[in-house]
Amino acid sequence: MSRRSILLKGTLILTLTGLCTRVMGFFYRIFLSHTFGEEGMGIYQLVFPVYALGFSLTCAGIQTILSRLTAKNTALGKEKEARELLYSGLLITVFLSCIVTLLLQKYANSAAVNFLRDPRCEDLLILLSYVFPFAAVHSCICGYYFGRKETGIPAVSQLLEQSARIAGVLLIYHIGKSQGVSFQISLAVIGLILGELASSSFCLYMLRKQETRRMHTPSFLGLARHAPKLLVPSLPLTGSRVLLNLLQSTEAVSIPLKLQLYGMTGREALSVYGVLTGMALPCILFPSALTNSVSTMLLPEVADLQAVKDRSGFLSLVRKTACSCIAMGSICCVFLFVTGPWIGRWLFHSSLAGTLIRTLAFMCPFLYTNGTLISMINGTGKTSVTFLINGASLSLRLFSVFLLIPLFGILGYLWGMLASQILVFLSCLIFLIRFSGKRL
Template structure:
């Protein structure tokens, strides 16, 4: 039976790997369309385009964020109890809910677009972009229901496939419409780019429809025609359960969009207070949100995948009441996060000019990126520590801590951005301090609940020193190559940038190996190639923690071995 087979074949690790791969592909496509759009319509056009997103994201989160996770849990719980008919009933009720909620929030966005622009003193050219993106809420809400249904069956492939198709069609539409409508004005080009969210969602939803109806015979047989005697859940009790489980999830998911909403509300307005014209404020807002922030968020792709794997690993250890194993896995994850976050921050700082100028053709964003770059450390730590807390059952703490960070970000954003001395750099500083607050509170929460956590001193000192030395070397190397080859070779600036990034990775890895900070336990965390690299280096005595012929047992090897 196909549905049962899909469920039996699925495992969390396999599902997480599928979703992580889809997320990385989608993120690369997302960065690609931002690069092309920024070069096509400039920072001012991107500022208009970005002004549609905070309101859209908030309404989207409220309308659909709690549905797929809650429904997946409710379906899985009922199937574990052989209550197949009621599992399917959860899906049918959720589908109706998503249609109603999606329609209401789409209409709300269409109605509120004009008044909000006037009240918040936003660029009136953003009106068309908001109208263009609004229908995507309806489509994404329905799509989330079908994704949640398949996730409840522990089959992540439909979700992953729909994510890739959604992003692909979105990218094609955005670039095509922006190019076609640009002669009519920046506001119409931005609206065309915003409409890509609608076509992308429609494509992803159609793919899920196809997968669902292709399997509907098996689905109907497995769920509706099952012979099991099950508890008869009333619609009211299912809706009550949706509210009880879904509202906390929705609240937690709202915090990041609210931080973007704060930027949307405060930054253009406070920049005007600082003395910038509306067009200048829109341009600076575009540099901040569409050039600097995507580059800062890029290293977090890896920690998002790490967090996805860490939650069940910590949950398993917590269920076994193995405190030593919880501490070991937490320590390993935090080491890995610091090993990634520290060099990423230094690298983005050192190469801020080339990254902004070569990739986005917006060198003015370099000063913003240099300040925002240090937020990488706190963004990645916040994600990892949130996963630890969720794994031990304290899902409320990451949401609370991030909310406090968002509140601090709002206050500082308002105060600093309105000062001519800081202007857009005030928004960047507020963002860094907001994530610092959330990460620090998360770390305190982890230290209070994860006992016997080993010292992370070496996990901070060695990567920090290696990162600084790497940054100095890359700065000198990039300067030498730029002076030598720019103007003499085709695409010299791009080649030099790529060579500098590659050299930085090699230098940092060499310094970490030389210091002894990088161990066998760390390398095997790298997907696919990690274990082979670890064994190769371990056999040659380059790294510690490897014994010939011994299979590593996670959590049982001593850190001081």
């Protein structure tokens, strides 16, 4: 099968999977917003920066490096080495995730009070800590198959994760309701655990099934030999992602606080934050299922083009990807601008959600393109460049949080988000064009 056919097939599988999970997640969020209210959604969204930080510390960097090294070794016919890299990655990430789990459980109260500034998050953080070991297994195995450009198992695991999460929460909720038991928003965090448990179990089952057929058992020396190949290049990537997540966490925690400086009460500020992150942004990100699929497939594709020094193919890939994503984003921009008030009013029962969706619609052409361009830069191995670009983008958003929100409310933050997306778009294009001429 040709390179183009493999790319299109993988993108199609991931896109269909992404659309299914987005549709499921969209209605799931409607259920959460109706059941727990805007303030409950705000509390739930507050713990996600901690989730992202823990994921970055444990497996995000290794997953990216594992995918890239798997693509390289598979292209060279080194199947055994690729599998040993996977086993090394699993041992490292599961070990790190267990440490993060224990630390988060011990310091959940301090994190909730001093970092998230809301003691109600303590129970959510304790529950969230159990997610990381399962997420480590899931991410490593998916990274391995993405490197092999085999998207079937990651796609099914993604569907299974979303299905288990939603079905588990709905089942527990309705059983509890029939027994007269009322639940808090922590039920949604239990859903995260159920989803990762189901997806990691499926990935392990499929991996063991394939490895039994290949009759290959990795040796301890082989695992130890490959560990530095994963750890050394992943350290700067992990460090950059941790730093970016710390900035994102600062941003997330500061938004409700700065909204209070604008004149809102604590409850009103948390409700606005919940509407923005739990209703409006997921609606804007819904069409990105396609671009996320393209991003996933582009990383190993760019690594292949770089290996053979195909400058014209690289430039063609940049041009076609950018033009396609911009076109799709422009169509989505018009659609969301027109239908935003209706979506907020009829689906979320929130007029504020409709206003935010209409304002955020202008980001779509840049937002959908930036993910693919960032993935292409990571595919070249220049992860430090993506860190600088994302760091500049976050700095601009933090500027809007600390200086614009107290003056203009949440609208000031939305202006900062739009400006940051434009900055990322221009920076990525300039780098990719210059890189293709100088380095390929």
